[in-house]
Each structure stands twice: as C-alpha cells, then as structure tokens.
Amino acid sequence: MRRDQEKVATEFMDQTETWPIEKLRRLRRRRLRALVRYAYANLPFYRRRYDEAGIAPESVKGPVDFARLPMVTKADIRRAREDSGSFLTGMESFPNGDLATIGMTSGTTGTDFLYCNRKWRQFQGGRLLRAYWWAGLRPGMRMMLTVPAWHCWAAEESYLAERFGVVGVVPWGTFLPRFAGNFVDAIRDLRPEFLSMFLPMLYAVQAECRRRGLALHEVFAGVRCVLVVGAPLTPASRQKLEADLGVDVYTGAGATEGLIAMECSEHRGYHLFVDTCYLEVVDPPTGALLPPGERGRLVLTAFNPHGTVYIRFDTGDLGRVVKAPCACGRTWPLIEVYDRLDNMFAAEGREFVPYDVRLCVDEIPELTGVPFSVIRSVPRVRADRASPTSPLWLAIQRPLSGNLRSLEDSLAAEIGRKLRVKAAIQWVEELPARWKGAPVIDEMEWKEIARG
Numbered sequence: 001m002r003r004d005q006e007k008v009a010t011e012f013m014d015q016t017e018t019w020p021i022e023k024l025r026r027l028r029r030r031r032l033r034a035l036v037r038y039a040y041a042n043l044p045f046y047r048r049r050y051d052e053a054g055i056a057p058e059s060v061k062g063p064v065d066f067a068r069l070p071m072v073t074k075a076d077i078r079r080a081r082e083d084s085g086s087f088l089t090g091m092e093s094f095p096n097g098d099l100a101t102i103g104m105t106s107g108t109t110g111t112d113f114l115y116c117n118r119k120w121r122q123f124q125g126g127r128l129l130r131a132y133w134w135a136g137l138r139p140g141m142r143m144m145l146t147v148p149a150w151h152c153w154a155a156e157e158s159y160l161a162e163r164f165g166v167v168g169v170v171p172w173g174t175f176l177p178r179f180a181g182n183f184v185d186a187i188r189d190l191r192p193e194f195l196s197m198f199l200p201m202l203y204a205v206q207a208e209c210r211r212r213g214l215a216l217h218e219v220f221a222g223v224r225c226v227l228v229v230g231a232p233l234t235p236a237s238r239q240k241l242e243a244d245l246g247v248d249v250y251t252g253a254g255a256t257e258g259l260i261a262m263e264c265s266e267h268r269g270y271h272l273f274v275d276t277c278y279l280e281v282v283d284p285p286t287g288a289l290l291p292p293g294e295r296g297r298l299v300l301t302a303f304n305p306h307g308t309v310y311i312r313f314d315t316g317d318l319g320r321v322v323k324a325p326c327a328c329g330r331t332w333p334l335i336e337v338y339d340r341l342d343n344m345f346a347a348e349g350r351e352f353v354p355y356d357v358r359l360c361v362d363e364i365p366e367l368t369g370v371p372f373s374v375i376r377s378v379p380r381v382r383a384d385r386a387s388p389t390s391p392l393w394l395a396i397q398r399p400l401s402g403n404l405r406s407l408e409d410s411l412a413a414e415i416g417r418k419l420r421v422k423a424a425i426q427w428v429e430e431l432p433a434r435w436k437g438a439p440v441i442d443e444m445e446w447k448e449i450a451r452g
C-alpha cells in the first residue's frame with residue numbers, strides 16, 4: 001500500500017481530510033452563505049446587528065463580504081443577556097420545547113454561558129471525535145474523563161465517549177492543582193489508556209508524583225496517549241513531556257464557542273476542523289483581514305446551527321495561519337494559537353505574549369517546561385504607556401537542579417538573541433496555582449502576592 005493510502009486507512013479518519021483545497025473553499029463559501037441567511041431569518045441578535053450595519057444577507061457571497069459583518073465580543077453577549085434579563089440573547093437556535101442545558105466556559109476572561117441542546121451536543125461531540133482519533137483514541141479503550149461537568153466540553157466529551165464505546169474513568173475532584181493527588185490515584189488504580197486534560201493540570205499531576213517520590217514512567221505505564229488543551233505547548237516542552245511520561249502527547253486548540261483544531265502526528269501547528277468552523281485572522285486595532293503567516297486576533301464562526309450560534313465571534317486569542325502545507329498530507333489549514341490578547345505585555349517598547357518567552361525558556365534543557373510568569377508593569381490596555389526601556393520581567397520557578405547563576409545568564413542571553421530585549425529574572429519557590437496557570441501577573445498583584 002502507498003504511504004498516503006496507508007495513512008488514510010490507519011491515521012486519517014476519512015477522505016475529507018485530504019479533499020482538494022478548492023473543494024474545501026467552495027464548501028466554506030456555501031456554509032458561510034447558508035449560516036448568514038439562517039441567522040438573519042431566525043436569530044434576532046444577528047438580524048438586529050446586520051440591519052444596523054446595513055448589510056443584507058444576500059450580499060454575503062464569500063469570505064471578503066463576510067468580513068464586513070460586525071464582530072461579536074463577549075461584552076456584546078453579556079449586554080444582550082442583561083437586556084433580556086435571562087440567559088437568552090437571541091443567538092440561540094432550538095425548536096420550541098427542546099430541552100437545553102446551560103454549559104459554562106472556564107471563565108479565564110469572564111465566564112460565558114452556552115445553550116447546549118441535544119443537537120448541539122451531537123454536532124460538537126461528533127466533530128470532536130476526529131480530534132481524539134488523531135490523538136490515538138480507539139473504541140474499547142479506557143479513557144480518563146477529567147472535564148468538570150459544568151463545562152461545555154464535558155457535554156461534548158461524554159457524547160464522544162458514548163459514541164466511541166470507551167470505558168470512562170472519572171477521578172474525584174475538579175481541575176485545580178490541589179486535587180492532583182486524586183488524579184494520580186485514579187491513573188494508578190484504574191489504568192486508563194487515554195487521558196485528556198488541561199496542560200497546567202497535567203503539570204500539577206507530574207509535580208504530585210515527584211512529591212510522592214513516584215516514578216512517572218510507572219504511574220503512566222498503562223497510558224498510551226495524552227491529549228492536552230488549554231495552553232500552548234512548545235515543541236521542546238512536548239518532547240520533554242513525552243520523554244518524562246513515556247507516552248505520546250498531542251495538543252488541541254479549542255474554544256467552547258465552536259473552535260476545534262488539532263495537531264497531527266507532524267506536530268507543526270493545529271489543523272483547523274473546516275467541517276466545524278471558520279477562522280479569520282484580523283489586525284487587532286483595525287479589524288482588517290490579515291494574510292496567512294501574519295499574527296492577529298482570531299475571529300471564529302462556528303457552523304453548528306444548534307444551541308448558541310457564534311458568527312464572527314472575537315475569541316480574544318492571538319494566532320496565525322501557517323503558510324506551508326503539512327507533510328501529513330491533510331489539506332485542512334494549519335493554524336497557530338499563541339495566547340490571549342489580554343496576556344500581551346510590552347518590553348522595551350515592543351509587544352510580546354508569554355509563548356514568545358516560553359520558546360526561549362524551553363531552549364535551556366534544565367528549564368524546559370518549568371512554570372514562569374511575566375510580571376507586567378502596566379496592564380494590557382495601557383501597553384502604550386509602558387516605558388520604552390523597561391526590560392522583560394520574569395518570575396520563574398527555581399528548577400530542581402542546575403546552577404542558578406549560569407542558568408540565569410543562559411536564559412537572559414537566549415531572550416536577548418530571540419526577542420532582542422533585556423530580561424530581569426527572578427527565581428521563586430512557587431507561582432500562584434491557578435486554573436490554567438498564571439502566564440502574566442500585573443505588578444500590583446505581584447507585590448500583594450509577595451507580601452503574602
């Protein structure tokens with residue numbers, strides 16, 4: 001069998017993953033047109049906004065027209081909810097009488113609520129199945145389900161677990177580092193073969209094993225694959241995680257509003273699930289569409305016409321479309337998601353995100369994967385007021401081994417080489433334990449933490 005045919009048989013889930021790009025574009029145009037017409041006819045939230053902008057749904061024929069439609073921010077949705085005095089905003093699509101649960105997002109930038117009805121769950125869970133397949137989940141496996149029940153992702157994941165026919169392993173506790181002990185116990189006692197979890201929680205599980213003096217290879221002996229989400233993973237941290245745990249590690253980039261993107265075995269970015277969503281990269285201040293390769297704000301449109309419908313939703317994330325095609329043979333576009341725009345900070349008058357720093361930290365073998373926080377002297381909204389000479393201020397957890405002085409010199413040199421700014425490095429025993437880590441801490445808060 002030829003290599004690509006072999007891949008289709010074993011790694012690809014179906015032929016759609018290698019469809020010609022022109023075919024995918026035609027499909028996208030059709031879906032965008034249909035979605036805008038549907039929203040205008042059925043969802044008052046969108047009809048009002050398109051009328052206000054003077055855009056008739058029939059005039060939207062392709063991505064360029066589509067980009068003229070107003071963006072939707074989290075603040076717009078909160079306002080609509082306040083105006084209606086309920087969770088209903090006019091973005092929800094479900095037949096009268098259809099039951100829906102209200103799912104939550106994790107609230108990193110203010111919790112959001114979604115109507116997740118039966119069809120929403122089927123659509124999302126059905127599409128998510130492909131991501132888990134790519135990461136190595138197969139029917140009959142034991143899978144550890146770790147998403148808290150109130151999170152929208154739990155509705156999708158439980159659906160795919162049912163569809164796949166996997167045996168679920170559920171630890172007691174929730175996604176906070178203080179429950180890591182229960183997660184370790186569940187992995188040792190119930191031996192799941194597949195794990196999905198937020199990356200900071202996986203690090204907390206690793207730290208708990210070290211605290212107890214357990215060998216990671218033994219704890220993870222039965223695990224074949226780990227799927228992590230919630231924070232970007234640099235190539236060096238992924239390789240280190242794989243070596244430490246002795247398992248394959250895959251990362252996914254998702255948003256409960258409907259973004260699904262997933263790494264393939266090449267690990268060169270995330271393939272956007274074009275059957276589920278459409279992503280635009282726009283210039284943060286002007287909102288103009290950016291060409292592939294350029295970093296900008298990610299604007300999401302979900303094709304799921306059930307439950308809460310998101311069209312041109314500002315995800316608040318910074319990312320880009322990767323220009324080169326992927327060696328795996330899939331034609332679905334590759335994207336990079338770096339961080340939340342709110343986590344941007346300035347050093348020597350230029351803007352960065354923690355991922356830029358992570359790439360430097362991970363170059364030093366003793367520091368690969370070691371948690372750090374950037375201490376920001378002025379909040380993101382006032383980044384232009386940052387002093388043009390202020391260095392990059394970094395609080396980093398003291399590693400288990402190594403000479404601190406020489407590590408500090410190597411790290412400062414790496415930051416100077418890659419980012420062309422000076423670094424002020426501060427070693428700390430521990431960083432605040434948070435839901436998804438604490439990549440950026442404002443200086444005022446940092447001082448309060450230091451005061452204890």
Ligand SMILES: [Zn+2]
Pocket residue numbers: 264265266271326327328329330
């Ligand atoms: Zn690929």
